[in-house]
Amino acid sequence: MDMKRFVIMGAGEVGRFLARGLSDSGHSVTLIDSDPAKQQMVETSLDVSFVLGNGTHIPTLEAAGIARCDLFVASSSSDEANLAASLLAKTLGAPHTVVRVATAEDVTRYGRIYERTFRADLLLSTQLLTTTRIRNHLLGYNTLEIEYLAGGALQIRRTAVEADSELAESNLADAALPRDCLVLAFISNGRVTVPTGGDRPKVGDDVLVIGTPKAIDEVERRASRHARQLGLVVVAGGGATGHAVVSNLEGRVKQLKLIELDRARAETLAVSFPQYDIIHGDATDLSVLSSEGVAHAHAFIALTGHDEANLMACLLAQELGARQLTARVQKSETSNLWKKLALLEVVSPRTIAAERIRAYIDSNYEAHIVSFENGAAEFIQRRVHSQSPAAGERLADIEVPRGLIVAAVTRSGRAMIPRGDYRLEVGDDVV
Secondary structure, three states: OOOOEEEEEOOOHHHHHHHHHHHHOOOEEEEEEOOHHHHHHHHHHOOOEEEEOOOOOHHHHHHOOHHHOOEEEEOOOOHHHHHHHHHHHHHOOOOOEEEEEOOOHHHHOOHHHHHHHHOOOEEEEHHHHHHHHHHHHHHOOOOOHHHOEOOOOEEEEEEEOOOOOHHHHOOHHHOOOOOOEEEEEEEEOOEEEOOOOOOOOOOOOEEEEEEOHHHHHHHHHHHHOOOOOEEEEEEEOOOHHHHHHHHHOOOOEEEEEEEEOOHHHHHHHHHHOOOOEEEEOOOOOHHHHHHOOHHHOOEEEEOOOOHHHHHHHHHHHHHHOOOEEEEEOOOHHHHHHHHHHHOOEEEOHHHHHHHHHHHHHHOOOOOOEEEEOOOOEEEEOEEOOOOOOOOOOEHHHOOOOOOOOOOOEEEOOEEEOOOOOOEOOOOOEEO
16 A cells, blocks of 8 residues: 555544544644644644644645645634635645535535635535434435535435335336436345346345435335335434434424524524424423423434533433434544444544545545445546537437446536436536
8 A cells, every 4th residue: 555645734523533544544644733732632642743833824734745745634623714725735736635614505505616716626514414424314315425416406315125116016117207316226235237228126126316305205105115204303402413404304204393402593493494393492401301202202313512412312312212312422532432332323523524535535536436335336427528529419329338327417506317318518517
């Protein structure tokens, strides 16, 4: 394995977790942070270099060896500093940059603008990654990270084919699937098949589908003869992540209650979600949980800004009888321990972000390639350029090898599922 050089701005949970993994793999890592306390922590616990300073200052980046690095990661707590540092790092010679931002909207709606303006090769949101992980766990999905195209207009979802499924009873070409979706693959015992119209999945196989959320819900009903809808779900914490999780559960729960300690925020949430019960209260108070029926909850999700409160709330909900427990925990070192001790799902946003960055490194810095089933198949996103033989051609007239399928096209910020008569244009992003 060739040793590579990495410079990471921000010695918080994401930076330290990523630095530890890269250093343990034999790579050279330099951490940048302006907090002297972080310097002492890093120097006593990690085998990495440390530069004390502001990552948006050129002398600091030069002291970290930015021109000689293979990748610069901006993972501080400031979005503005991360974006500015990415632009400076590229200007000073860094070949690849990764930028962490806070909110999901920065990636789903404005991601390409930020990437172009600040020359970021990979833009990721801890909120988006966390929300996706929680929703997948709660609903039983296996949703791929590439699901967010054109502000979330299209999703990719994996669902099982059960007995009496319409998909298992006829060839794919004869299945009356919604227009706004496309079956991409059949997955059987880890083997991935990109189907033609004459193929059909077997009972027990999984199918991978791309489409609008509404169309995919319909495919799931036809494949599994049911769509998972939860009973009572209780969410503790109405901050940015709690707000995003609740928004993503719309239409998937029969009843939802959100407990928020701050009265002003609870009143704001009540206006945003009039269809749900918003409770002003303390989620670590057993009497509050009991009075809100947590004993009968299908799922309890603790998303406050404090690890201890989240874990305490989950343990109390578990004691009352809630069936499925999820706690957001910032400290990655304790996540696995709590998962084993308390039998609950622990979600660490910073660990998830670090894992995504590591996957980007392992894919040889391909930001828009996502592999699954241990590399059996990949999603690749490419832009149509003027020199491309496909520019101006109809999909039906483009000869592609078996095993490859055009899943989606994004044009002017709008994503669509293309058909054979669709004509590719210069500037289209093709998945």
